[in-house]
Amino acid sequence: MLKWAQTNLSRRRLLGGSIATIGASAICSSTGSAQEAHGNHGGPAPNADAAASAHRSAHGAMMTVGTVDSARNGFDPTAMLTDWYTGVVSELPDGRKQRSFEITVEEKEIEIAPGVMFPAWTYNGRVPGPALRATEGDRLKITLKNNGSHPHSLHFHGIHSARMDGVPGAGVIDPGEEFVYEFDAKPFGCHLYHCHALPLTRHLHKGMYGLFVIDPDPARHPEHADVAQSRLLGSPENANWQELAMVMNAFDTNFDGENEFYACNTIAHCYAKEPIRIARERPVRIYLVNITEFDPINSFHLHANFFDYYDQGTTLTPTLKTVDLIMQCQAQRGILEFTFKEHEPGLYMFHAHQSEFTELGWMGMFDVRETVS
Numbered sequence: 001m002l003k004w005a006q007t008n009l010s011r012r013r014l015l016g017g018s019i020a021t022i023g024a025s026a027i028c029s030s031t032g033s034a035q036e037a038h039g040n041h042g043g044p045a046p047n048a049d050a051a052a053s054a055h056r057s058a059h060g061a062m063m064t065v066g067t068v069d070s071a072r073n074g075f076d077p078t079a080m081l082t083d084w085y086t087g088v089v090s091e092l093p094d095g096r097k098q099r100s101f102e103i104t105v106e107e108k109e110i111e112i113a114p115g116v117m118f119p120a121w122t123y124n125g126r127v128p129g130p131a132l133r134a135t136e137g138d139r140l141k142i143t144l145k146n147n148g149s150h151p152h153s154l155h156f157h158g159i160h161s162a163r164m165d166g167v168p169g170a171g172v173i174d175p176g177e178e179f180v181y182e183f184d185a186k187p188f189g190c191h192l193y194h195c196h197a198l199p200l201t202r203h204l205h206k207g208m209y210g211l212f213v214i215d216p217d218p219a220r221h222p223e224h225a226d227v228a229q230s231r232l233l234g235s236p237e238n239a240n241w242q243e244l245a246m247v248m249n250a251f252d253t254n255f256d257g258e259n260e261f262y263a264c265n266t267i268a269h270c271y272a273k274e275p276i277r278i279a280r281e282r283p284v285r286i287y288l289v290n291i292t293e294f295d296p297i298n299s300f301h302l303h304a305n306f307f308d309y310y311d312q313g314t315t316l317t318p319t320l321k322t323v324d325l326i327m328q329c330q331a332q333r334g335i336l337e338f339t340f341k342e343h344e345p346g347l348y349m350f351h352a353h354q355s356e357f358t359e360l361g362w363m364g365m366f367d368v369r370e371t372v373s
Helices: 011-016 034-039 048-059 200-205 222-231 355-359
Strands: 025-029 062-064 088-091 097-113 116-123 131-135 139-146 178-184 189-194 209-215 242-251 261-264 276-279 284-290 297-302 307-311 320-323 325-329 333-338 346-351 363-369
Touching: 097 131, 097 261, 189 284, 189 333, 209 242, 209 284, 242 276, 242 297, 261 355, 284 297, 284 325, 297 333, 320 325, 325 333
Parallel strands: 097 139, 131 209, 242 284, 276 363
Antiparallel strands: 025 062, 088 097, 097 116, 139 178, 189 209, 242 261, 284 333, 297 325, 297 346, 307 320, 307 333, 346 363
């Protein structure tokens, strides 16, 4: 398999078109049917495969060619959208819930685009790591086992003691060691965790990060109990929502300090090739985190629609209303809420609104349908 650390491939050469084929993959330009594809938007919907092909041709001037072997990777970006890790629940003497999680550091090669391998450092064998989810007030017990060859840690964006901060001297562990992080789940919101061992840049861009969601306890927020209840995983009110976990990330495949591929949930153009199915009548909630290294910001733009945004998810009323684009610096995160109830079924694009990011992998589609089984 081609070792990307040994190549001299740069993203600017990619965009300049000087390299047509990359290992077993290619970045492909496909604009010839743009006018024809746009002509379909106002008429009857074609079949799903034809619609997907036309819509991608109309918008995605560049696209990776081929498929990524999710079975070999050991994770599937479509499954990642809804694969919450809620831990093992037990009851403490004071009646509170304790959630116990196990996270293992593993070094493995993953495929981030067709034929493009990346030597990742992972949590539980995947990038991003598992999406942890708890309820406000739960006691959390997270055991980190380091099966890698470098020191590692877990640093949680939340409230905890200095001993649990996951920085050098407070939770960074050597290969073969393990450490237990314990703290209460607070504040509610959309958070993240990542390795804070040095050098920080290397540990982040190699894949050591994940989503960390704390649902609000409705009993603690009587003035917005209905909203809090809708965010509480497992409640009937929450079941009506279509919730998605999305981590914006990127990969420097030749280790020159510039990213060659961008993605949402690691695999370039994965949701363009396999659009995310959305039931038209049900609202959508996205837990969005940016963990991109080497670029100062990332962004999320939704086509043909607008959303309400809750910065960091720590409020029960929107911090931005009726927007179709938000920017996030590294480690910034938030919750997006929107609906396609007034839209016709079809394919609706979402992507970073930096064209370079879009062309190098960070673009996808929502496949809005009357029903989703």
